[in-house]
Amino acid sequence: MSVTTLHPRGARHRTAFVLGGGGNLGAVQIGMLQALFERDIAPDVLVGCSVGALNAAAIASRPNLDGVEQLRRVWLDPATWQVFSSGKLTGPWLLLKKARSMVTNERIRRLVETTVPERRFEDFALPLHVVATSLHTGRPMWFDEGPVVEAILASAALPAVLPPVHIDGEPYIDGGVVDNVPISRAVALGVERVVVLHVGNFERPRPSPQRPLDVLLQAFSIARNERFTRESENAYDGVEVVVLPGVDPGPIKRNDFSKTATLITRAHAAAAGFLDAHPAAASL
Numbered sequence: 001m002s003v004t005t006l007h008p009r010g011a012r013h014r015t016a017f018v019l020g021g022g023g024n025l026g027a028v029q030i031g032m033l034q035a036l037f038e039r040d041i042a043p044d045v046l047v048g049c050s051v052g053a054l055n056a057a058a059i060a061s062r063p064n065l066d067g068v069e070q071l072r073r074v075w076l077d078p079a080t081w082q083v084f085s086s087g088k089l090t091g092p093w094l095l096l097k098k099a100r101s102m103v104t105n106e107r108i109r110r111l112v113e114t115t116v117p118e119r120r121f122e123d124f125a126l127p128l129h130v131v132a133t134s135l136h137t138g139r140p141m142w143f144d145e146g147p148v149v150e151a152i153l154a155s156a157a158l159p160a161v162l163p164p165v166h167i168d169g170e171p172y173i174d175g176g177v178v179d180n181v182p183i184s185r186a187v188a189l190g191v192e193r194v195v196v197l198h199v200g201n202f203e204r205p206r207p208s209p210q211r212p213l214d215v216l217l218q219a220f221s222i223a224r225n226e227r228f229t230r231e232s233e234n235a236y237d238g239v240e241v242v243v244l245p246g247v248d249p250g251p252i253k254r255n256d257f258s259k260t261a262t263l264i265t266r267a268h269a270a271a272a273g274f275l276d277a278h279p280a281a282a283s284l
Contacts, residue, residue, distance in 0.1 A: 016046070019047070030268075031268030046128050
């Protein structure tokens with residue numbers, strides 16, 4: 001675990017991929033990654049949050065089209081759909097459980113362990129940074145060395161849905177609470193270019209909330225996106241920031257993985273079209 005290691009392994013990296021959070025919409029990043037690697041656009045370092053931490057870890061392990069294809073198969077596996085299922089209770093009753101979370105993280109732990117063969121950050125082919133939020137201080141904590149599985153679980157611990165993850169005695173929750181699309185972390189690494197894979201990068205009028213829970217979830221979404229909006233609009237001296245277009249998934253529940261294949265296809269087409277239409281971006 002480290003807070004200050006901003007030049008991992010002593011190298012200055014040229015290109016960083018930043019993979020933001022988004023739950024089941026993380027499928028969008030598979031299509032984006034495919035389009036990038038097809039054009040020989042590859043990262044030197046990966047920065048991830050929440051589901052983006054899992055996807056980033058898979059690519060840090062195998063940074064090529066074969067790695068993307070392997071990750072695609074994970075996302076298309078029906079077993080992946082069960083990660084957020086309790087197997088006992090469903091719907092709003094889960095919020096009334098006397099427990100730290102609606103479901104345990106046993107299934108997502110198995111998903112991480114089977115998707116990512118490495119057990120320590122130092123074992124990856126490329127440097128990887130993932131972020132979680134300290135439940136005690138409310139501040140981001142960055143992990144880029146030591147055990148990796150717990151760090152990814154912490155980064156993806158969606159509040160109320162998944163339990164906090166304790167690391168060195170400190171409880172952590174989803175990194176998206178404070179830094180859902182960590183552009184500034186990539187810039188701090190000293191890179192020349194940042195490619196942003198943000199699954200929520202699309203415009204759509206927000207629906208009128210019908211229930212208290214709707215207001216809560218919409219407020220969380222607004223808070224998570226506010227920092228991305230600010231950071232993506234910043235001018236970083238000497239750093240080029242390329243934000244890939246997202247795709248609007250339409251109405252979709254957090255535990256609905258039935259649109260995964262469609263989201264991957266649409267994201268690939270959108271990213272490919274963007275890169276081909278912007279020669280400067282495609283020449284990363």
